[in-house]
Amino acid sequence: MRVSFEVNGEQVTADDVWAGESLLYVLRERLGLPGSKNACEQGECGSCTVYLDCVTACSCMVAAGQAEGRSVRTVEGLAEGGAAGADPALAHVQEAFVAAGAVQCGFCTPGLLVQTDDLIEQTVGRGGGVPEDAEIREHLAGNLCRCTGYEKIIDAVRTAAERTLAERSEVAR
Amino acid sequence: MDFLSPSTWEEALAVKSAHPDAVPIMGGTDVMVELNFDKHRPPALIDLTRVPELTRWAPEGDGVLMGAGLSYTRIIGELAGHAPALAQASRSVASPQIRNRGSVGGNLGGASPSGEAHPPLLATDAVIELASVRGTRRVPAREFYLGLRHTARAEDELIAAVLLPRPAGPQYFAKIGTRNAMVIAVASFAIALDAATRTVGTGVGSCAPTPIRAVEAEEFIAGELDWDGGSPLAPGAVTRFGELVASVARPIDDVRGSADYRKHALSVMARRTLAWAVTDHRKGIEQCA
Ligand SMILES: Cc1cc2nc3c(=O)[nH]c(=O)nc-3n(C[C@H](O)[C@H](O)[C@H](O)COP(=O)(O)OP(=O)(O)OC[C@H]3O[C@@H](n4cnc5c(N)ncnc54)[C@H](O)[C@@H]3O)c2cc1C
Ligand code: FES
Ligand code: FES
Numbered sequence: 001m002r003v004s005f006e007v008n009g010e011q012v013t014a015d016d017v018w019a020g021e022s023l024l025y026v027l028r029e030r031l032g033l034p035g036s037k038n039a040c041e042q043g044e045c046g047s048c049t050v051y052l053d054c055v056t057a058c059s060c061m062v063a064a065g066q067a068e069g070r071s072v073r074t075v076e077g078l079a080e081g082g083a084a085g086a087d088p089a090l091a092h093v094q095e096a097f098v099a100a101g102a103v104q105c106g107f108c109t110p111g112l113l114v115q116t117d118d119l120i121e122q123t124v125g126r127g128g129g130v131p132e133d134a135e136i137r138e139h140l141a142g143n144l145c146r147c148t149g150y151e152k153i154i155d156a157v158r159t160a161a162e163r164t165l166a167e168r169s170e171v172a173r
Numbered sequence: 174m175d176f177l178s179p180s181t182w183e184e185a186l187a188v189k190s191a192h193p194d195a196v197p198i199m200g201g202t203d204v205m206v207e208l209n210f211d212k213h214r215p216p217a218l219i220d221l222t223r224v225p226e227l228t229r230w231a232p233e234g235d236g237v238l239m240g241a242g243l244s245y246t247r248i249i250g251e252l253a254g255h256a257p258a259l260a261q262a263s264r265s266v267a268s269p270q271i272r273n274r275g276s277v278g279g280n281l282g283g284a285s286p287s288g289e290a291h292p293p294l295l296a297t298d299a300v301i302e303l304a305s306v307r308g309t310r311r312v313p314a315r316e317f318y319l320g321l322r323h324t325a326r327a328e329d330e331l332i333a334a335v336l337l338p339r340p341a342g343p344q345y346f347a348k349i350g351t352r353n354a355m356v357i358a359v360a361s362f363a364i365a366l367d368a369a370t371r372t373v374g375t376g377v378g379s380c381a382p383t384p385i386r387a388v389e390a391e392e393f394i395a396g397e398l399d400w401d402g403g404s405p406l407a408p409g410a411v412t413r414f415g416e417l418v419a420s421v422a423r424p425i426d427d428v429r430g431s432a433d434y435r436k437h438a439l440s441v442m443a444r445r446t447l448a449w450a451v452t453d454h455r456k457g458i459e460q461c462a
Contacts (some may be wrong), residue, residue, distance in 0.1 A: 001176055005402055011426040019176035019218055020208040043271055044355065055246075058270045061205045063198055108319040115270065123287050141354030142268020 001160045006029065008077030017064050024048045024059035026067075027074060030160050031099075035075040039144075048112035051075045056118045058142075074079045075110035078117055092167070093117050095162035103149035112143045116157050121169035130161040175217035182304075183348075185331060187217055190306040192329040195219050199227070199242045200268070200274035203283045219323050226333070227278065235339040238302075240277025241332040244360035250279070251413050256337040258293035258344035258363045265289060266347050278332045281317070284324045284383075291318070291384030292363035292376030293346055300336040305329045311336065311395050318383035342366030343453035345446040346380075349430075349438040357432040362418065362442040368457075371400050375443075380435050390417035394447065403458035406451055414447055415440035 003026065004013040014030040018168035020139075022041070027050070028120035041060045047060045079088035086102045090098075093116045102107050119139040131139070131159045135148075136157045145153060177195060178183040189195065195217035198204045207213040221227055227242030230252065237255045239248070245263035249272070253260035256346040259277075264274050266289050279344075294301075294314035301312050303326055311431060312325045319325060326332065331425040344365040350356030361378035373395045375387045424435035 019174040020214070022205060022209060042206045043267070046270055047266065049270055055273045056270050057274050058202075060209060061201045061271070061274060062207075063176070063201055063205060063218060063220065065178060065218070066198070066201065066220050068178070118269075138354075139269055142270045 003068050004066050005069060006071040007033065007074055015062070019063075019065065021064045022060045023050070023052070023062040023064050023067050023072070026064045027059060027072075033074055033076055038112055039107060040166075042057040043142075044144065045108070046115060046140075047108055047111040048065070048138070049114045049143065051118070053115065056115055064081075073114075076114050078113055091117070092163045093101065093120065093160040096156040096163065099157035100152045100159060102148060102152040102156035108143060108147075112140065112153060115140055115143055116160060120161050121155065124161050124165045124168065128160060130165055154157055174214065176220065177217055178220045180223045182224050182333070185219065185221060185224050186304055186306050188357050189331050192217050192219070192430060196200030196333060197203050197221050197282065199276045199279045200244065200271075200284075202271050202275040203242035203279055203285075205307065213269055222280075223329070229337060233336060235362065236338075237277055237337045239277070239335050239337055241281070241302075241334055242276045246275075246292075249299065249336075250335070255339070256293070256297065256299075256344075258296055258365055259290060259337065260348045261344075262289040262293045262348070262361070262363065265346070265353075265358075271355075277335055280382065280404075281332050282326075284318060284322045286321070286381060287358050287359065287361070287379040289348070289358065290379070291362050293344070293365075293379045294335065294370045295364040295384055295386050296365040296374035296439070297338055297344065298365075298374055300305070301332060301336065302334040302336065303327070303330045304333045305331070309333065315386060318385075320324050321382040323383075326345070333445055339370040343450040343457075347442040347446050351429075360422075360424070360435045360442065360449040361440045362439060362446060364443070364446045364450055366398075370456065371395060371398075373398070375418060377422060377439065378427075380424040380439055382423070386420055387418040387421045390443070392423070393417055398451070398454075399448065403455040405455070406447075410445050412445060415444040419442035 003017050039045045043058045043061045045063040050059045078091045181283040196215040197219045199221045227240040230239040248263045277290045281289040298315045317325045346363045348358045348361040358379045363376040365374040373391045392416045419436040424432040
């Protein structure tokens with residue numbers, strides 16, 4: 001079957017999609033977007049996390065046909081588009097992960113970035129403060145990392161939230 | 174394999190009736206695991222995510238009629254006051270990403286004995302609305318679970334909604350697992366006090382081939398509670414309640430826990446949730462006095 005939907009602001013179409021195929025497979029194997037990772041295919045690890053109509057989901061648990069006509073945002077869509085031709089600037093979450101040393105093998109990183117972006121959107125983005133550690137851990141409970149031991153990840157999330165808050169207060173002033 | 178995408182409820186019922194062996198898919202958090210691992214290859218999938226009614230809820234009588242496809246995240250955010258035990262259970266499901274997609278309809282469709290929604294639905298006497306081209310009928314949750322993964326739903330029926338009665342007293346849910354997140358219950362328990370009818374409801378998960386009630390425990394403790402005066406329960410009554418709840422379990426030994434451990438955990442959860450509920454009930458009486 002043919003599936004058409006929006007990815008990171010662009011309209012895309014995939015052909016010859018099998019009815020039982022996951023959105024993750026379509027993104028990686030048919031649309032050339034390998035940022036979302038396939039680590040378990042059973043909803044356990046969160047490496048495949050994407051936004052589906054503004055709500056985060058494990059893309060391995062979404063049937064491709066369920067994305068028809070909907071809007072998907074992947075880790076590739078987090079970086080903010082710069083001037084035409086220029087490399088897009090890294091988002092705060094991405095910079096914070098690099099700065100904090102929250103990336104080792106990097107396999108869990110794309111999913112963590114999307115889920116962190118969502119946490120910041122739901123806290124700082126809605127006029128709230130920087131999330132407490134307990135809230136960070138709860139929001140990232142579905143994202144497994146086998147390398148870092150999570151401490152640096154929590155640091156990175158806090159930093160990203162702080163930078164976003166500072167930037168938004170600046171704009172508001 | 175076909176992918177069928179009805180966009181109205183009538184169309185969904187017609188599609189299910191024409192293809193009884195097609196598998197409905199809502200959040201996909203059970204269905205996609207089976208497909209990804211090639212455990213099951215149905216002739217067709219029926220995508221229910223485009224049927225608007227399934228993700229709505231509205232008051233009905235003094236309760237709430239909740240569309241079967243409402244996500245756990247929305248239950249937690251929107252129905253915590255209307256269905257406290259179900260909202261608590263929803264909070265304990267998997268992870269945020271899974272809760273954003275997973276639904277009570279999917280939990281009922283799979284009818285795993287460890288499904289988190291079942292104990293609260295049993296304890297609160299919720300009612301499940303089933304529909305097919307033949308018509309719509311309502312089955313109490315207490316009559317819905319018939320055998321291992323076997324329910325009152327007929328082949329051509331879809332789960333439309335769940336009627337959640339208005340809480341008439343404190344409700345609690347508890348679950349035992351190896352960690353807080355992402356864990357299938359080793360044992361789970363829900364309790365609901367109904368001060369209006371002076372009854373107590375219970376629901377037990379992961380401890381028998383189906384989710385079950387502990388009827389003897391319910392009747393015993395309803396007789397022991399000081400509904401009007403709010404005096405505390407005798408310690409012996411609390412212990413007895415725990416024993417009676419554990420006695421209905423027919424658990425198995427498996428990788429998640431031994432049968433003995435499950436029974437023990439169940440009696441502990443029964444005692445604790447009862448204590449929380451009774452404390453709330455007594456506070457309620459004090460405030461009224
Ligand atoms: C990582 C992970 C962790 C999990 N942890 C938990 C947990 O802690 N507790 C828990 O209870 N569950 C857990 N689950 C299982 C699953 O998330 C739940 O059972 C969830 O409620 C399924 O809902 P869904 O909408 O995703 O169902 P789907 O996968 O879409 O469907 C599940 C079943 O129900 C049927 N179905 C769905 N909707 C309807 C309908 N309206 N009418 C008729 N049939 C229907 C489908 O055909 C299928 O048989 C977990 C799953 C994953 C992947
Ligand atoms: S690959 Fe989707 S959750 Fe692990
Ligand atoms: S950095 Fe390797 S899994 Fe997280």
